Amino acid sequence: MATKTICGTTVQVNDEGFMTNPNEWTRDIAVELAKEEGITELTAAHWKIIDFCRQSAVATGKAPTLRQITSGSGATTKDLFTLFPKGPAKKVAKISGLGKPEGCV
Amino acid sequence: MADETRKIAFICSKGNLDMAYPALIMGWAALGNGIDVTIFFTFWGMDMINKARIDHLEVPPIANTSMKMNMMGVPGYIGIPQFMGGLPGMTPFATKLMNDKMKGLGVPTVREYMEMLVDAGAKLYACKMSVDMFGLKKEDFIDGVQDIVTAGDFMDLTEGAQVIFI
Secondary structure: OEEEEEOOEEEEEOOOOOEOOHHHOOHHHHHHHHHHOOOOOOOHHHHHHHHHHHHHHHHHOOOOOHHHHHHHHOOOHHHHHHHOOOOHHHHHHHHOOOOOOOOOO | OOOOOOEEEEEEOOOOHHHHHHHHHHHHHHHHOOOEEEEEEOHHHHHHOEOOOHHHOOOOOOOOOOOEHHHHOOOOOOEOOHHHHOOOOHHHHHHHHHHHHHHHOOOOOHHHHHHHHHHOOOEEEEEHHHHHHHOOOHHHEOOOEEEEEOHHHHHHHOOOOEEEEO
């Protein structure tokens, strides 16, 4: 298993750069991961979605799909694609320290 | 990851409910992964964007040899006799069955899916020749259909894209 050092902390990641242990995730790490994905600043709107993903993953053990995010967090599809442009499905999960979402919708 | 954004284009030529979903599901997955999506609706596929038809797509059991009784809870792969598939009410029945199954899996309806795709940035186009043939106008289509274009326009619009015909 590969590791990566973010904000001075060494975390486990898979070969696509997704963190494999959600417990190693912190909000500071999320800020750094977001920068790697081209998102320079995480606003309250970003955090609302990230927090929802974290809670959802605790409950289900999996990263939520985009549709689960829109129906659960109140964010719209447009919000998701504006806040996390060019591939929100992977980006949200990666920044939230979760694996790739499973499920097609 | 390549610097240039990957592009996928779907050509939807079928208006049956079961043939509407592939482009919707793959298109949504593509958008979620940062891939540019264009969908061209031609011939019967225009039902997927026709305001009057989008909520009424159906799946006929007739001439569908893969549709077995197990969809109705009968174990094994017992066929539905073709003459039965032609009985009045069989198509609405099969359609309801499929819609219920999709709903149970949390799959959006065709209309809802189309809204999601448009909100996520998919570009939708209707085929000029089909539009002329069926006597349709741009106003007959759902919001999000950008234009009515020719086959040649489609070629220009999808330069560099992977094209999937459904």
